[in-house]
Amino acid sequence: MLDQIKKASESGLVICFAGVGSAFAKKNAQTSMIIAKHGKTILVDAGTTIPVALQAKGIRITDFDAYHFTHSHADHIGGVEELLLLSRYFSKTKPTVIITEVFQDILWEKSLKGGCEYNESGLLRFSDFAHPLRPVWIRAQPREMYHLEVFGIDLVLFRTAHIPGNVAQWERAFWSNGLLIDHQVLFSGDTRFDPALFDDLYQGNPKITHIFHDCQLFSPGTVHASYNELKTLPGALRNKMHLIHYGDTYDQVDAVGDGFAEFAQPWKIYRLE
Ligand SMILES: [Zn+2]
Numbered sequence: 118m119l120d121q122i123k124k125a126s127e128s129g130l131v132i133c134f135a136g137v138g139s140a141f142a143k144k145n146a147q148t149s150m151i152i153a154k155h156g157k158t159i160l161v162d163a164g165t166t167i168p169v170a171l172q173a174k175g176i177r178i179t180d181f182d183a184y185h186f187t188h189s190h191a192d193h194i195g196g197v198e199e200l201l202l203l204s205r206y207f208s209k210t211k212p213t214v215i216i217t218e219v220f221q222d223i224l225w226e227k228s229l230k231g232g233c234e235y236n237e238s239g240l241l242r243f244s245d246f247a248h249p250l251r252p253v254w255i256r257a258q259p260r261e262m263y264h265l266e267v268f269g270i271d272l273v274l275f276r277t278a279h280i281p282g283n284v285a286q287w288e289r290a291f292w293s294n295g296l297l298i299d300h301q302v303l304f305s306g307d308t309r310f311d312p313a314l315f316d317d318l319y320q321g322n323p324k325i326t327h328i329f330h331d332c333q334l335f336s337p338g339t340v341h342a343s344y345n346e347l348k349t350l351p352g353a354l355r356n357k358m359h360l361i362h363y364g365d366t367y368d369q370v371d372a373v374g375d376g377f378a379e380f381a382q383p384w385k386i387y388r389l390e
Pocket residue numbers: 139140190192193307362
């Protein structure tokens with residue numbers, strides 16, 4: 118399957134989801150996105166269920182050219198320890214990880230260190246396992262953003278308002294980010310309903326054709342955008358919106374009838390031209 122994605126990406130940007138589910142979904146693997154261009158691949162998020170979802174398609178978690186993790190929840194990083202340990206002890210490689218210094222500290226100190234620090238000799242650090250690739254800080258307002266170009270893919274990382282649930286603005290939220298990919302694809306990451314996100318990113322980027330957006334099927338939305346909240350957005354936004362990070366009751370909802378593009382489908386190859 119990875120070869121198929123790489124081949125499709127020879128002519129340009131391709132997006133494909135290994136999982137489109139919420140943290141607790143069982144019908145779909147947790148939301149994880151593959152970005153591919155000119156045969157190079159980036160895996161965005163690797164939750165606990167992702168190594169198995171990849172294996173079902175003949176892909177190992179170590180098979181990607183680079184990785185990016187949006188925040189510390191296990192449905193986004195539960196597979197990262199496996200990536201780091203397999204890379205160090207089996208494939209003897211250091212995966213390239215697109216990560217800011219701020220989030221690297223959070224990810225290592227609060228999540229990965231417990232399983233990775235004590236190994237063959239002394240105390241290991243994140244940089245013993247991975248090669249960090251640093252996005253460059255662009256601006257603080259109206260929303261903090263970082264930029265990086267890798268494999269000819271233009272990436273803008275932007276902060277989102279995800280956790281805790283009583284925080285409406287990204288400034289007061291714990292680290293979580295979304296991505297603008299090649300000025301064309303807006304990937305929300307995990308976020309509360311945050312209409313300012315569209316003012317900050319969509320309005321200034323007329324080339325955006327696809328919005329992959331976090332969607333919680335039940336209400337109220339607390340740390341995720343609820344389906345009913347997303348339904349209040351203008352039709353011009355909704356019809357570009359492919360819903361991701363959704364729970365198992367999606368077959369009870371008519372997303373297309375409600376003006377959305379669709380519920381994003383796992384392993385569908387989205388060609389952006
Ligand atoms: Zn999540």
